[in-house]
Amino acid sequence: MERLNPAEFREVLGHFASGITVVAGLDPDAGEPVGLACQSFASLSLEPPLVLLCVGKSSTSWPKVRAAGRFGVSILADDQRDVCAAVGRKGPDKFAGVDWELSENGAVRIGGALATIDCELYAVHEGGDHWIVTARVLALTARESGSPLLYFRSAYATGEFA
Secondary structure, three states: OOOOOHHHHHHHHOOOOEEOEEEEEEOOOOOOEEEEEEOOEEEEEOOOOEEEEEEEOOOOOHHHHHHHOEEEEEEOEOOOHHHHHHHHOOOOOOOOOOOEEEOOOOEEEEOOOOEEEEEEEEEEEEEOOEEEEEEEEEEEEEOOOOOEOEEEOOEEEOOOOO
16 A cells, blocks of 8 residues: 655645634643643534544643643634644743633633633543544533634634624
8 A cells, every 4th residue: 555645645634624722721730721722623422422632642731631631622713823823832831821711620711712611531542643532521611703713724714604
């Protein structure tokens, strides 16, 4: 079987528009928020209520979120590119200047997000160079209006939705 070109793989799959989320928890050692920007997110099951996300094995933030055991998934609005850039960068102080709150479930929620999902880690599986993470949904919030921040063809995108 012929080996796929990784650049072509990324370019072709970039034709699938996806929403952008922030996955964040409270670092159990530092008591500060830790997290990452994630576009590989989906609902998984109604019974029990589960969501799925995929995180690169090279992520330095994921082990801290995983250690927290509980985390929030915030679905970003189209005016939150700066939040995505801040939380998506490498290094410390990702949450400096980012509006966030800690939910009663111990999940970090991003202020202004279209929706937030409080989660508890359910299972983690290997999937190539990523972790396939499933999480039990503990609580949900959503705004009545707004449009999502999207990722399409390796760039931010927006869309109008009725």
